[in-house]
Every structure is written in C-alpha cells, then in structure tokens.
Amino acid sequence: MTALIWAQGRQLMRLLQQWQTLLLFVSFAFIGLAAAIWVWISENVFLKPLPIRQVFWLVLAFFASLPLFIVPQTFVSSFLFSPGLPEWKLAQPIHARTITVFLWASGIADMLCLSLLITLPAIISASIVLKGTVNVAAIVMLVIVTVLNACLGAALGSLRMTGWRTKLALTGRLWWTWMWVLFIGAIAPYLLFSILSYAGIRVGWEFVRWVETPVGMAILLPLMPAYHAIKVAFDGVNVASVLLTFFLAGFTAIMVWQGLEVAVPFCEATFLWSERQQRLTKMGAWDALPAKPMKSEIGFGSGATSLLWLYWLNWKRNSLWVGELTVLFIIPFSAFGFEKGLPFPSLAIVLPLLFYRVFFPNPPEWLKSQPISAGKAVLILALPSALRASVWGLAILFTLALLSPKGISIANFFAFSLAMTALGFGIDFVVQALRASWWTKFQDFPWLAFVIAIVLGNLMSLTLTDYWLLGFLLSWAACAVLYLWAKERWLKEP
Amino acid sequence: MLGPNGAGKTTTLRCIAGVLLPDEGSIRINGISILHDPVTAKKQLGYLPEFPQPMPYLTVWEHLELVARIHALPDNWRQRANELIQWLNLTEWRDSLGKSLPKGVREKTILACAMLPEPPLLLLDEPIVAIDPIGQQVVKGMLRDWRERGHGILISTHILAFAEELADRIIMLDRGRKIAEGTPADLREKVHASASAPLEQVFAKLLEQ
Numbered sequence: 001m002t003a004l005i006w007a008q009g010r011q012l013m014r015l016l017q018q019w020q021t022l023l024l025f026v027s028f029a030f031i032g033l034a035a036a037i038w039v040w041i042s043e044n045v046f047l048k049p050l051p052i053r054q055v056f057w058l059v060l061a062f063f064a065s066l067p068l069f070i071v072p073q074t075f076v077s078s079f080l081f082s083p084g085l086p087e088w089k090l091a092q093p094i095h096a097r098t099i100t101v102f103l104w105a106s107g108i109a110d111m112l113c114l115s116l117l118i119t120l121p122a123i124i125s126a127s128i129v130l131k132g133t134v135n136v137a138a139i140v141m142l143v144i145v146t147v148l149n150a151c152l153g154a155a156l157g158s159l160r161m162t163g164w165r166t167k168l169a170l171t172g173r174l175w176w177t178w179m180w181v182l183f184i185g186a187i188a189p190y191l192l193f194s195i196l197s198y199a200g201i202r203v204g205w206e207f208v209r210w211v212e213t214p215v216g217m218a219i220l221l222p223l224m225p226a227y228h229a230i231k232v233a234f235d236g237v238n239v240a241s242v243l244l245t246f247f248l249a250g251f252t253a254i255m256v257w258q259g260l261e262v263a264v265p266f267c268e269a270t271f272l273w274s275e276r277q278q279r280l281t282k283m284g285a286w287d288a289l290p291a292k293p294m295k296s297e298i299g300f301g302s303g304a305t306s307l308l309w310l311y312w313l314n315w316k317r318n319s320l321w322v323g324e325l326t327v328l329f330i331i332p333f334s335a336f337g338f339e340k341g342l343p344f345p346s347l348a349i350v351l352p353l354l355f356y357r358v359f360f361p362n363p364p365e366w367l368k369s370q371p372i373s374a375g376k377a378v379l380i381l382a383l384p385s386a387l388r389a390s391v392w393g394l395a396i397l398f399t400l401a402l403l404s405p406k407g408i409s410i411a412n413f414f415a416f417s418l419a420m421t422a423l424g425f426g427i428d429f430v431v432q433a434l435r436a437s438w439w440t441k442f443q444d445f446p447w448l449a450f451v452i453a454i455v456l457g458n459l460m461s462l463t464l465t466d467y468w469l470l471g472f473l474l475s476w477a478a479c480a481v482l483y484l485w486a487k488e489r490w491l492k493e494p
Numbered sequence: 495m496l497g498p499n500g501a502g503k504t505t506t507l508r509c510i511a512g513v514l515l516p517d518e519g520s521i522r523i524n525g526i527s528i529l530h531d532p533v534t535a536k537k538q539l540g541y542l543p544e545f546p547q548p549m550p551y552l553t554v555w556e557h558l559e560l561v562a563r564i565h566a567l568p569d570n571w572r573q574r575a576n577e578l579i580q581w582l583n584l585t586e587w588r589d590s591l592g593k594s595l596p597k598g599v600r601e602k603t604i605l606a607c608a609m610l611p612e613p614p615l616l617l618l619d620e621p622i623v624a625i626d627p628i629g630q631q632v633v634k635g636m637l638r639d640w641r642e643r644g645h646g647i648l649i650s651t652h653i654l655a656f657a658e659e660l661a662d663r664i665i666m667l668d669r670g671r672k673i674a675e676g677t678p679a680d681l682r683e684k685v686h687a688s689a690s691a692p693l694e695q696v697f698a699k700l701l702e703q
Contacts, residue, residue, distance in 0.1 A: 296555040296589050299563055306563035310549060317551040317591070361550055366604050369511040369541035369617075370564045371533045494513045 004094065004102050029117045051208040056126065057230045058211065062186070063118045064146050064226035067111040067153030068179045090271050096263040103270060104154040104259075111150045116143070123233050132234035141237065145229035145245055152252040155259035161269040162262040172255050179222045304376040311384050314360055323356060349392055349420070350427060350455065353385055357431040365494055374490040378483065382428035389424025393417050408462075415461035415468035419454075419475035426454045426479040429486035447485070453478035495650045496657055496697060497667035503650040504544055506667065507619050510648070511541040524614055537565065540608030544619040544650075546600050548592030554579070554603050555588050558610055565611040578606040581636060583629065597624040605633070615646040622656060634660065654693040666700055674700050 090099070123142065127134035156176050159169045210216045217224055217240075225248040228241035259266070294317075299309040315321060363377070394417055401408055408416075430447050453474055460471025495503050508514035510521055512528045512535065521528045521535075528535040548557055555575070562571040579585055582602040587595060595603060601624050608616060616637075622630045637647055637660060651657055657664060658678055666674040666681070674681055682691055685699040 294553050294589050294591055296553045296559075299556065299559045302563050302566050304564070306560055309563070310552065310560060313556065314549070314551045361547075364547035364549070365508070365511070365513050365543040366541055366546060366607060367549075368513040369536060369539070369543075370561065371536035372564060373533050492515050494508050 004089070004092075004099075025113065025117070029121070033121050051206055053130075053234065054208045054211050057227055057234075058186075058208075058220075058223070060119050060122060060230050061223045061226040062183065064115050064142070064230065065149050065179065065223060066115050066118075067108070067150040068156065068176065068222070069183060070111070070153070090267055096267050097260050099267050100158065100260060100263040103267075104151070104158075107154050107157075108147070108150040111153060112146060115146045115150070119146070119230070123230055127233045130234060133236040134233045137237060138233040141232050141241065141245065142229045145225050145248060148245070148248045148252045149226060152248070152255055155252070155255040158259040158262060158266040159255070162265040165265075166258045166261045168254060168258050171251075172258065175222055175251070175255075182220065182223060304372045304380050307372070307377060307380045308383065311360065311381065315384070318359060320356065320359055323352070323359075349389060349423065350451070353389060353424060353427040354431060356388065357385055357428050358435075362435045368490070368494070374487050378429065378432060378486045378490055381432065382425050382486075385428035386421050386424035389427075390417060390421045393420025393423075396420075409468075411468045412462055415472040416458065419458045419461045419472050422475035422479040423454050423458055426451060426475075426482045429479070429482040433482070433486040433489040447482065450478040450482050454482075495648060495665045495667060496652075496654070498701065500669070501667040502670040503667055504619055505670075507541070507617050507648070507650055508543075511539060511543075511617050512536050513541075537611070538613055539615045539617055540611065540613045541617045542601070542605050542608050542619060542621055546604035548595060548600050548603050550591065550593035552592050553589045554584055554592075554595070554599075554606075557592065557603055557607050561607045561610050567611060571610065574612070575606070575610060578609060581632060582606055583632065598626055598629060601625055602629065602633075609636075609640075613645070615648065616640065618647065618649045620651055621649060622651075622653070654697060658693050666697070668701060673703075 120142070124134055126132070127138075156172050159166065159172050160176065164170065164173045211220060211227075220227070225244040228238075228244050232238070232241050297313070299306060301307070301309050360381075363381070397408060397413055397416060430451060434447065457471045457473070457475030457478065460474065461468045462471070495506065497503050505514065509516045510523070510528065512532050515529070523535045523538040526535040526538060552560065558575040558578070562575070579588055582605065584599065584602055584606065587599050587603075592600070592603070601621070605618075605621065622633055625633060634656075641647060641660075649657070649660070661678065663675065663677055664681055665672055674684060676684070678693065679689065681696050681700065682689060685696055685703070687696050687699065
C-alpha cells in the first residue's frame with residue numbers, strides 16, 4: 001500500500017509540474033474567483049434579500065455535492081488522460097480493499113479540490129460582504145461536509161459500478177437517483193425563470209423560503225447537509241446543520257462499509273472501464289453481453305468531403321445531438337448578460353465548442369495516410385464547428401434584437417455573425433492542433449493569444465458600432481493563423 | 495524491415511506513409527514525391543499502423559466505404575470489399591462499431607481498408623502480432639498473393655520467422671540508420687554464417703558489428 005502511495009505521489013508531483021494540470025486547477029479557482037468577484041461587485045444589494053441568498057446557497061450546495069454526480073474514481077482519468085487502474089497494478093499482491101481505499105483516496109482528493117476551489121471563495125467573500133459569521137468553525141464544518149460528500153460519492157460510485165449488489169446498496173441507489181432527480185429538476189425552474197424574465201414578467205423569489213420548511217428539507221434532503229453547512233458561514237452554527245452533518249456522516253459510513261464489501265468486483269470494473277457497459281447487467285449478473293449490431297449506413301461525399309459523413313456518424317451515434325440543447329442555456333444566458341453590459345456572447349460559446357470538438361476522436365494514423373490534402377482535411381473537419389458557431393451567433397443576434405431597445409445595426413449584425421464563424425473555425429483549429437501534440441508543449445501557448453484575438457474581434461464587431469470592420473478582420477486574421485498552425489501540426493505529428 | 499526496439503522502423507514507415515514529415519531526405523513512391531505531391535503519392539499506398547485505431551462510431555463496412563469514397567473508387571468497390579471481408583473472416587463483425595472490435599479484428603479492419611484501393615505499395619507495421627494463428631495464415635496467404643500480383647509490400651516486424659518466410663529483401667535498422675540490406679542469403683553471407691543458420695543468429699551478429 002505504501003509503495004502504491006509512493007508511486008501515486010511521484011506521478012502526482014510530475015503531473016503538477018505540467019502546465020495542463022496547473023491550467024486545470026487555475027480554471028477551477030477562476031470559477032470560484034469569478035463568483036467571488038461577482039459577489040463583491042454586487043455588494044450586499046443583490047444578496048441581501050433572504051430568498052435570493054437561499055437560491056445562492058442552493059446553487060453552491062450543488063457544487064459542494066459535485067462528487068455525488070461525478071464518479072470520483074474516473075475524474076482524473078477523464079480530465080488528465082491517465083488510467084485509473086492499470087492491469088499490472090491490479091495483479092500486485094495487495095488486498096482488493098486496500099486498492100479500493102487507495103483509488104477512493106485519489107478520487108476524493110481530486111473531487112475535494114474541485115468542490116472547494118469552486119465554493120470556498122464565493123462563500124467566504126459573500127459572507128464577508130454580508131457581514132456573516134464566517135469563522136474557523138464555519139469553514140471546518142463546510143470542509144467536513146464536502147469531505148463526507150466526496151467519500152459518499154466514492155462509495156456510491158463503487159456500488160453503482162458493481163451493479164448495486166449488496167443488501168444496503170438499495171438505499172445508496174435511492175440517494176444517488178434522488179440527487180440526479182434534484183439536479184435535473186433544477187433545470188426546469190431555471191428555464192422557466194429565463195423565459196418569464198425575457199417575456200418581461202417579474203418573478204418574485206418569496207417561494208424559495210419553502211426550502212427551509214420541514215417538507216422542503218425532506219424533499220431536498222441529499223442537498224441539505226451542504227446547504228446548511230454553507231448557511232453556517234452566514235448565520236452561524238445551528239442545530240439543523242449539526243444534526244444533518246451527523247446524519248451525513250452516519251450514512252456515509254454505512255455506504256463506505258457497503259462499498260468495501262464489493263471491493264473485488266469494483267477493482268475489476270475499474271480496469272475494465274471500457275467494457276463495463278457491456279459487462280454490467282442487472283444486480284449480481286456479471287456476464288458479458290454481446291455488442292449490439294448496428295445497421296451500416298450509405299455514406300455521402302467524395303474525397304475530403306466524405307470526412308463530413310464521418311463527423312455526422314460520430315455526432316449521431318455518440319449522442320452528441322443531446323449537447324445541442326446547451327444552446328437553450330447559452331443563448332438566453334449570454335444575451336441576458338450582454339444586455340446587462342457583460343461581454344458574454346463569444347466567451348459563453350467558446351467552452352461548449354471546445355467540449356464538442358474534444359468528443360470527436362483524433363484522426364488516427366491510417367486516416368491521415370489517406371489521399372486527402374492536409375489543408376482540406378483540417379478545414380472540412382472544422383466545418384461543423386463553424387456552422388454550429390454561426391447558428392448560435394445568429395440566435396444570439398435575434399435574441400438581442402428582440403431584447404435591446406436600441407436594436408443592432410445591419411453592419412454589426414453581419415460583422416458579428418461572420419466573426420462567429422471565424423470563432424467556430426478558430427476553436428476547432430486550436431483543438432486539432434493541440435490534440436496532435438497531446439497538449440504537451442508549453443511553447444504552443446500563443447494559441448491562447450489568437451483565441452483571445454478572435455473573441456475580442458467578436459466583441460468589437462458587436463459592441464463598437466464604428467469599428468465593426470476592424471473586429472471582423474481581427475477575428476478572421478487570428479483564425480487564418482490558427483488554420484496554418486493546425487495544418488502544420490497535421491503534417492508534422494502522427 | 496528488422497531492427498531492435500527504438501531502431502526507427504515505425505518512424506520510417508510513418509514518413510513513407512506521409513503521416514510524419516522527415517527532417518531531411520526525400521521519399522518517392524512510384525516516382526511521386528510524398529513531400530511535394532502527398533495526395534497523389536498517398537493514392538499509391540495502403541498503410542497499417544502499429545496500433546490500428548478504427549473510428550469508434552463507424553462499423554467495419556462503413557470504414558471500407560469511407561476509404562472507397564476518399565479514393566473515389568468505381569462502384570465495383572463493394573464486390574472487392576465483400577471479398578476482403580470474407581477472406582479476412584470479418585463477416586460476423588461487418589456491422590459492429592469500431593469501439594467494440596477486439597484487437598485482432600481492429601487490425602484486420604484497417605488491413606482491409608489498406609488493401610481495398612489495391613495500391614501498388616502496402617506498408618505494414620507489425621501486421622500479425624494481434625491476429626490469431628488461423629488469421630495469421632490467411633494474412634500471410636493474402637500477402638503472398640499480393641506480392642505475386644506485382645505489388646510491393648514493406649513490413650516492419652520483430653518476428654524473424656515471418657520475415658524469412660515472406661521477404662525477398664531485408665533491411666536492418668539500428669538507432670535510426672540502415673546497417674544492412676539484401677536477401678536473407680546476402681545477410682548470412684555478410685556475417686559468414688552458414689546457409690542453414692537461423693535468422694536470429696544473423697540478426698545478433700549484424701547488431702554486434
């Protein structure tokens with residue numbers, strides 16, 4: 001066990017020396033910092049009414065309960081491309097329970113960083129602004145609840161991966177399903193609130209007081225320990241927060257015990273991650289399921305354009321069409337932000353575009369050896385991103401045209417929609433180029449400057465009425481540089 | 495192409511296949527430079543990399559269709575694709591997604607993709623390592639047939655018996671440089687080994703030299 005910890009520690013130290021890891025941590029801290037800055041800027045005006053504070057606490061409680069949504073054991077592997085449990089490690093003469101604890105510990109540490117980096121800055125700054133009772137006791141309570149949530153997440157993840165096969169696993173399953181229902185249920189009020197706000201209907205927040213009634217607490221029980229731990233930073237320790245923390249500790253202990261009961265199949269499931277979906281059936285069953293045969297489709301395109309068919313099949317079969325629903329969030333959110341004077345539209349679109357592109361597999365060597373010119377391949381693979389950005393850009397423009405009393409000039413309208421196309425292309429070129437080098441070269445960092453240039457160009461084309469041409473040209477110039485870079489990478493990297 | 499680990503076999507194949515730019519020198523396939531006219535040059539070759547990765551959300555058949563479309567093959571490609579699927583024993587995997595294929599089947603799928611346009615040159619990096627013994631016999635038979643029809647094959651391998659069985663000429667690489675080239679008999683002569691000496695012995699002596 002100590003040897004494993006030593007090896008993991010050595011790996012961790014080397015990971016921390018890489019700029020990608022640092023960037024990841026900085027980005028988490030930035031989310032928390034952004035919330036903190038927002039709280040400072042809004043002073044106590046926005047958060048002063050109790051119902052709004054309650055919404056704020058609820059949102060933060062979701063963040064503090066993140067380990068319950070994401071399986072902690074796979075968090076590192078999904079973000080940093082390192083395998084959770086290689087086969088050779090599993091073959092070492094170490095007890096399965098020890099390996100399980102070790103895997104949990106690494107996962108919990110990561111999830112804890114994520115939760116705390118996002119929630120702590122916002123909570124502390126909000127508490128100071130509102131002259132709350134933030135002190136050591138409050139911070140300790142928040143950390144304890146976050147740690148317990150991370151432990152519970154690890155145990156529930158193990159039980160889920162092994163098919164909820166223990167006697168008490170049913171309770172864990174209920175808890176996990178409950179959390180997901182709450183999470184999905186939170187989307188509906190958000191959409192409703194957005195629609196009503198745009199329609200000019202003022203919505204009062206008084207109904208949120210219901211959260212702290214006995215019925216509300218019972219319905220939102222899985223969120224309540226985190227909610228009350230956050231509330232302690234504002235209102236001080238109360239009986240409810242202590243009782244809920246004890247309840248969470250007891251429940252976590254039972255689930256951890258249950259999780260250790262299935263240590264052996266959990267270790268197996270962890271290293272068989274790719275085949276897990278096929279192997280896991282109903283509770284207790286561990287038989288291999290035959291892969292579901294597909295219906296081969298008739299393709300389209302010829303030469304380089306047939307890559308579009310490849311993209312289409314990946315989009316359809318990888319269920320990426322579900323992600324298009326992000327538009328429902330991004331467009332109202334960014335347009336609303338822009339109306340309030342915040343430069344959101346282009347920035348809000350960068351992240352979903354990045355996620356979309358990352359889900360498309362990197363062209364393998366055999367595909368690169370096909371007779372397609374590098375320039376055409378890079379361009380055609382980026383077309384869907386450009387199209388997506390254009391459509392989103394147009395939707396933002398129409399939303400703004402409806403919302404803004406001043407309206408948008410024709411020149412700004414065209415400049416922004418074309419600059420959004422450049423943004424789509426540019427982000428795609430960045431991902432193509434960086435994936436070819438596996439995000440390892442620090443000297444590639446200038447890409448960030450060009451992305452910033454595109455985003456600035458977008459903003460200029462929308463906000464500076466007289467400089468729309470400059471904004472448009474800036475976006476496309478930066479996009480051209482990124483294209484040349486992606487093409488060079490296609491040629492130079494296998 | 496033989497050589498110890500890290501000799502540069504895979505890098506050489508990647509450069510010839512046009513997926514990696516060489517630092518210096520030139521590569522011509524049927525007289526066409528892969529550096530100056532990569533698209534025409536790539537039409538002359540089929541490439542099976544060391545770790546063949548099919549596209550996760552394409553079926554085996556769709557991989558073949560994609561290659562046929564990229565090469566703009568005439569309509570009879572389907573007949574040829576069906577033959578390849580039968581020969582390589584891929585019939586039961588025809589409509590399975592790339593992500594669900596076992597290692598050996600992945601290799602056979604990408605091999606079928608490489609052979610579909612019937613290019614004059616095949617580049618194969620460790621082509622039989624993951625394939626079962628019966629599959630290995632099939633692949634060897636196909637490669638012999640390919641050779642007899644006048645096509646070229648460049649194979650990188652560690653399996654010396656495989657090299658001896660199929661190769662007309664052997665190139666030995668070590669630390670990025672060619673250290674010997676010739677027929678198996680030439681190489682034996684070079685190290686003063688008897689005609690019946692196993693290739694392993696020749697390989698070891700050449701490396702010592």
